[in-house]
Amino acid sequence: MLSRSQLIEQIKQKRTFLCIGLDTDIDKIPAFLKEYPDPVFEFNKRIIDATRDLCIAYKPNAAFYEARGVKGLLSLIATQQYLPKDCLNIIDAKRGDIGNTSDNYARAFFDQQNSGMDFDAITVTPYMGNDSVTPYLKYDDKWVIILALTSSAGSKDFQYLNTGEGFLYETVIKKANTWAGADRLMFVVGATKSTEFTDIRKHAPDNFLLVPGVGAQGGSLEDVCKYGMTKDCGLIVNSSRGIIYASNGEDFAEAARAEALKLQQQMQQELEKAGVI
Amino acid sequence: MLSRSQLIEQIKQKRTFLCIGLDTDIDKIPAFLKEYPDPVFEFNKRIIDATRDLCIAYKPNAAFYEARGVKGLLSLIATQQYLPKDCLNIIDAKRGDIGNTSDNYARAFFDQQNSGMDFDAITVTPYMGNDSVTPYLKYDDKWVIILALTSSAGSKDFQYLNTGEGFLYETVIKKANTWAGADRLMFVVGATKSTEFTDIRKHAPDNFLLVPGVGAQGGSLEDVCKYGMTKDCGLIVNSSRGIIYASNGEDFAEAARAEALKLQQQMQQELEKAGVI
Numbered sequence A, B: 001m002l003s004r005s006q007l008i009e010q011i012k013q014k015r016t017f018l019c020i021g022l023d024t025d026i027d028k029i030p031a032f033l034k035e036y037p038d039p040v041f042e043f044n045k046r047i048i049d050a051t052r053d054l055c056i057a058y059k060p061n062a063a064f065y066e067a068r069g070v071k072g073l074l075s076l077i078a079t080q081q082y083l084p085k086d087c088l089n090i091i092d093a094k095r096g097d098i099g100n101t102s103d104n105y106a107r108a109f110f111d112q113q114n115s116g117m118d119f120d121a122i123t124v125t126p127y128m129g130n131d132s133v134t135p136y137l138k139y140d141d142k143w144v145i146i147l148a149l150t151s152s153a154g155s156k157d158f159q160y161l162n163t164g165e166g167f168l169y170e171t172v173i174k175k176a177n178t179w180a181g182a183d184r185l186m187f188v189v190g191a192t193k194s195t196e197f198t199d200i201r202k203h204a205p206d207n208f209l210l211v212p213g214v215g216a217q218g219g220s221l222e223d224v225c226k227y228g229m230t231k232d233c234g235l236i237v238n239s240s241r242g243i244i245y246a247s248n249g250e251d252f253a254e255a256a257r258a259e260a261l262k263l264q265q266q267m268q269q270e271l272e273k274a275g276v277i
Helices: A003-015 A031-033 A039-051 A062-066 A069-082 A099-110 A168-176 A191-203 A220-228 A253-274 B005-014 B033-035 B039-051 B062-066 B071-082 B100-108 B169-174 B191-203 B220-230 B252-273
Strands: A018-022 A057-060 A088-097 A123-124 A143-149 A184-187 A207-210 A234-239 B016-023 B057-060 B087-093 B119-126 B145-150 B183-189 B209-211 B236-241
Touching: A003 A253, A018 A039, A018 A088, A018 A253, A031 A039, A031 A088, A039 A253, A057 A062, A057 A069, A057 A234, A062 A069, A062 A088, A062 A184, A062 B100, A069 B062, A069 B071, A088 A099, A088 A143, A088 B071, A088 B119, A099 B062, A143 A168, A143 A191, A143 B119, A168 A184, A168 A191, A184 A191, A184 B183, A207 A220, A220 A234, A220 A253, A234 A253, B016 B039, B016 B087, B016 B252, B033 B039, B039 B071, B039 B252, B057 B236, B062 B071, B062 B087, B087 B100, B087 B145, B100 B119, B145 B169, B145 B191, B169 B183, B169 B191, B183 B191, B191 B220, B209 B220, B220 B236, B220 B252
Parallel strands: A018 A057, A018 A234, A057 A088, A088 A123, A123 A143, A143 A184, A184 A207, A207 A234, B016 B057, B016 B236, B057 B087, B087 B119, B119 B145, B145 B183, B183 B209, B209 B236
Antiparallel strands: none
């Protein structure tokens, strides 16, 4: 569990705001791992061991585990339990349903006694409004990360609709910020729209933003920081494939470390440039 | 698997358009079931045995199973495998993510070889647009059921925003109907807004609408039918708690049947009134 002040402290200490996305696909991991009883967990474990000093968050993507049924869920549970406690444990689940259903999703990801998992934060989709977000906030110190602006082509379908008071994603941010403070709410903001960070910061001056799409999806870290960084950093930038699949050989964990180190070094520069450290 | 024509045929044969929501909460099922190795599956099995001639769909809500970790997933898999093939097997999962993630959710719920589950249809949230819907459509004959208008208080937060061409939920329906036909796409439309069915039918004249909220949540079946029914019926009306928790005793399955029968009889009247049968 990391509170806001603890998260900021971790960022300053480690000189990084990197999140490593564990979108672990059993068909993409090195073949030699298949000999282990749980190849996906073995892969994640080695990635974590090789990178934990270079990042402040890990983010398994639930879909990649759910695709494998019970085996996948066991890999996810083992992974969550192995994740370092000084990193934010984010489940990328993009859930969104009414109150009593969200209560159950909260149990699934936040309540170890029920499900075996104790994540610190969950990504949530806002379409169903307030009901779909508040149940997660009943857990003290847990975070909700609401989809605002995403970086794929489909984001244009609805997120850019004009609601009369700006784009839909702006309305989402403004409304959600009436439900909880910046110590509990973050937003997903796609990095391919870095100039839009200026507008987003008007509505979310203090919230941490979880930024996917730097690296494999082509966003520029420099631009994201130029327009999105705050005095507390305020950014968690994710990289998944660019790190975890840096090599397909026996050296995959070292190769992942090398990629994570490059990003950590760039991030340190940005933190220094902005005077955060 | 039920194609559109097979679904319509089932509705006419069984004289019902009832979906039974399996929102099965282990804390709410009769105590005597706790002696069984999988109490939740045992509960679902008896509900299914008691009601399968009165409904044309079953809809387990993923959250209630996920909340219990591996045990819950095993209950869900066993339930899906037990569901009658002449009923639409809907997973109420409300997923919504980019393409390669949605590919994995599709494997989780549509691909028995990967996950153990072979649902016919999945509920999906539209916020991330086209990318979050089309991966499910790669599976021939599977259905995607997109959230349009929901019935909880939070629906007012975003679904009723005016996008310049109507409410957001109308824009969702219009846009989604350009991605696939009424043989592959349905919409979730909350029953507490029955007069709005008239507007919805302008944009979705042929799509089946999955209507939650009749019964426990207070919608009127008569109003839903008056404004939403088409010549092919075009409605799947869900009831969860009102049926499955009709009794908490040993007679729970009979009590569930009695509630389902009441709804089936009302539905038969509506089908006759509209000339569908």
